[in-house]
Amino acid sequence: MRRTLLACLSLAALAVAACSPRPSEADKAAPSGEGGVVNVYSARHYDADKRLYEMFTQATGIRVNTVEGAAPQLIARMQSEGQASPADVFVAADAGALWRAEQAGLLQPVSSETLNAAIPANLRDPQGRWYGFQRRARVVAYDAQKVKPEEVDTYEKLASPRFRGKLCVRASDNIYNLSLMGALIEAWGPEKARTWAQGIVANMARPPEGGDRDQIRAVGAGLCEIALTNSYYYIRMASGDDAADRAVAERVKLAFPSLDGQGVHVNISGAGVTANAPNRAGAVRLLEFLSSAEAQTLVSRENGEFPASPGVVAPAPVSAYASFQAHPMPVSAYGPRQAEAQAIMTAAGWR
Numbered sequence: 001m002r003r004t005l006l007a008c009l010s011l012a013a014l015a016v017a018a019c020s021p022r023p024s025e026a027d028k029a030a031p032s033g034e035g036g037v038v039n040v041y042s043a044r045h046y047d048a049d050k051r052l053y054e055m056f057t058q059a060t061g062i063r064v065n066t067v068e069g070a071a072p073q074l075i076a077r078m079q080s081e082g083q084a085s086p087a088d089v090f091v092a093a094d095a096g097a098l099w100r101a102e103q104a105g106l107l108q109p110v111s112s113e114t115l116n117a118a119i120p121a122n123l124r125d126p127q128g129r130w131y132g133f134q135r136r137a138r139v140v141a142y143d144a145q146k147v148k149p150e151e152v153d154t155y156e157k158l159a160s161p162r163f164r165g166k167l168c169v170r171a172s173d174n175i176y177n178l179s180l181m182g183a184l185i186e187a188w189g190p191e192k193a194r195t196w197a198q199g200i201v202a203n204m205a206r207p208p209e210g211g212d213r214d215q216i217r218a219v220g221a222g223l224c225e226i227a228l229t230n231s232y233y234y235i236r237m238a239s240g241d242d243a244a245d246r247a248v249a250e251r252v253k254l255a256f257p258s259l260d261g262q263g264v265h266v267n268i269s270g271a272g273v274t275a276n277a278p279n280r281a282g283a284v285r286l287l288e289f290l291s292s293a294e295a296q297t298l299v300s301r302e303n304g305e306f307p308a309s310p311g312v313v314a315p316a317p318v319s320a321y322a323s324f325q326a327h328p329m330p331v332s333a334y335g336p337r338q339a340e341a342q343a344i345m346t347a348a349g350w351r
Helices: 001-021 049-058 071-085 095-103 113-118 176-188 190-203 212-220 233-241 244-252 282-292 291-305 335-348
Strands: 035-043 063-068 089-092 130-144 227-230 250-256 266-272
Touching: 035 071, 049 063, 049 282, 049 291, 063 071, 063 266, 071 089, 071 095, 071 266, 089 095, 089 282, 095 266, 113 244, 113 282, 130 176, 130 190, 130 212, 130 233, 130 282, 130 291, 176 190, 176 227, 176 335, 190 335, 212 227, 212 244, 212 250, 227 233, 233 244, 233 250, 244 250, 282 291
Parallel strands: 035 063, 035 089
Antiparallel strands: 089 266, 130 227, 130 250, 130 266
16 A cells, blocks of 8 residues: 555656756755745746846845746746745746745735835735736837827727728737736726727737737838837847847837826736745745845846846936836736626637
């Protein structure tokens, strides 16, 4: 009987491992207990983040192990690991993804004067379960030869008959679009948001496909006149090493549409301490480091995002796009609207 039980447990462990993101050398969890390591489960995959962790280690002596994967994968992994999970910090690229982890009971409250002083209240969870360290705006890329800036200065105008068959956008289940729709429901109510979604579908130049860069390139190729995108994708294309992308940015420009005259819809990249963090003190220190001006400036410069702290000046090349007004809506409002947002978009025919 004992051998049978051990065999079954071994098979179950193998099944969980098979469904988990593929591990790297850094994926080998450190022993539990406070000390010289923090294990990060990250849905962000940028070189700038790796540099941040190296800087943190140099400053504190605390080593950072990373496990990378899509946010749903990592959430499922932490759920399967349960209280034995080695994860100390969960990092995600959208408030909606952080909310999903929060709702799954995978994040714990953190009380930190450093974090509360650095990160505005509308860019963090009210209970301190996650904090936003960079901002990204959901904006409009437009063909400057065909579209006037004043034609795309509000979100309502994107759904107007002016752009019938001239809009490119990614799929409705993309977390960026879910969060935008969640914000529109929060601001307008479901009826107006439903009408807007119907207008977006009517204006599509093609069925949704690809990522944000694909939408920008489609505008540059003349397949559509406008596209919804996160700001940092365009900024990276405009300032990167790829000559073709820089040529696209010469023709395609950015507009920062206003939501009810209060500014552009803004989302975050952020992180929280996991509910069962074996190295909690180090995890909190990492979050505090990510909120520092040094860390926010590095990510902004390298990745094209905007700093979360109002006191941190955006460096070049982001500084050229940083004068926009941001809507003051708490980003914590987006997640609870996800199911309703998806239902509205699906009913409108937004695939």
